[in-house]
Amino acid sequence: MDVKKDVVKMEDNSTNIGCGFSSSPFSGIFDFCEGEKSSSLGFMELLGAGQDFCTNSLFDYLPQTPSMLPSLAPNFPKTSIMAKECSDYSLNQQPATPNSSSISSASSEALNEEQTDNKGAADQDEEEEHDQPKTKKELKAKKASQKRQREPRFAFMTKSEVDHLEDGYRWRKYGQKAVKNSPFPRSYYRCTSTACNVKKRVERSFNDPSIVVTTYEGQHTHPSPLIPRPTLTASASAQPNISTTFAMPSMPRTLLSHHYQQQLQPFNFCNYVNGGSPTANASGTGFHSERRFCTPATGSAMLTDHGLLQDIVPSHMLKQE
DNA sequence: CGCCTTTGACCCGCGC
DNA sequence: GCGCGGGTCAAAGGCG
Secondary structure, X not given: OOOOOOHHHHHHHOOOOOOXXXXXXXXXXXXXXXXXXXXXXXXXXXXXXXXXXXXXXXXXXXXXXXXXXHHHOOOHHHOOHHHHHHXXXXXXXXXXXXXXXXXXXXXXXXXXXXXXXXXXXXXXHHHHHHOOOOOHHHXXXXXXXXXXXXXXXXXXXXXXXXXXXXXXXXXXXXXXXXXXXXXXXXXXXXXXXXXXXXXXXXXXXXXXOOEEEEEEEOOOOOOOOOOOOOOOOHHHHOOOOEOOOOOOOOOOOEOOHHHHHHHHOOOOXXXXXXXXXXXXXXXXXXXXXXXXXXXXXXXXXXXXXXXXXXXXXXXXXXXXX
């Protein structure tokens, strides 16, 4: 899979179309939301992130985001590279369903890579016997050169005062670097679970310091060790939060759909997209704009897999189509 | 003591 | 080939 360099590189290549963050390197993410009309946070606010509760919990939505993108972005090609990176991933994905045991090609790649990593380590030991590298550094360099394949990455913007958002996993910070042309450093985290190669980078948007950009790379090989956050409803607390299917790099497949349908029902999806107040009450008209996202081509797909929308939009409204 | 962050050094890829 | 910038390592120190 052709994975783009990374979010920062995207800054150079993205096509800013002046929506939401007019000068943001990530504005492309808004394009497929017809973002010139979106109020500010674009994609994440579409997910309800504009509301306070989302700050530390929006990662609950992320697992389904890739399958959502094609539905939201019939004219994807014009979007920026950040969005394209998402599409690169999503287009190769099978829709993730809780019962699905299929793992996408991308995910398989990740797993395979992990396996080959282990194998590589074994080979390394073997190699060391025959062709002894002189120094530890040489060994490291050799190892590094053996695997330069990047895992699929997925970047998200979050409006938050906290840099490191709780996402249900434990992370160990292993580096921090100053970002060129930005006063804010970028932090590098690795999943603390053994044999789990997932990494994430956290940085603040240069254009809007209130926004945290989190980039995930890799795929967790284990369920979340933490409950993502305290449950908000009694019914939700009775549900398992994590299934064993991982179809999304780095994020667990969560099963909070019903829970968040409840949470999001008052959220006026359409009005928000169109720049209206997110606090507007949910009238039936609120989902009118959903039609814009569900083109005839994508509409049929929505019947079988609503992607993120099925978490956001009550099912009866989806059926209204 | 274990886990975590901090931070300088190092490596690598890429553009010129 | 060189320099720059991103990414990673690993030692040191902090904290509970």
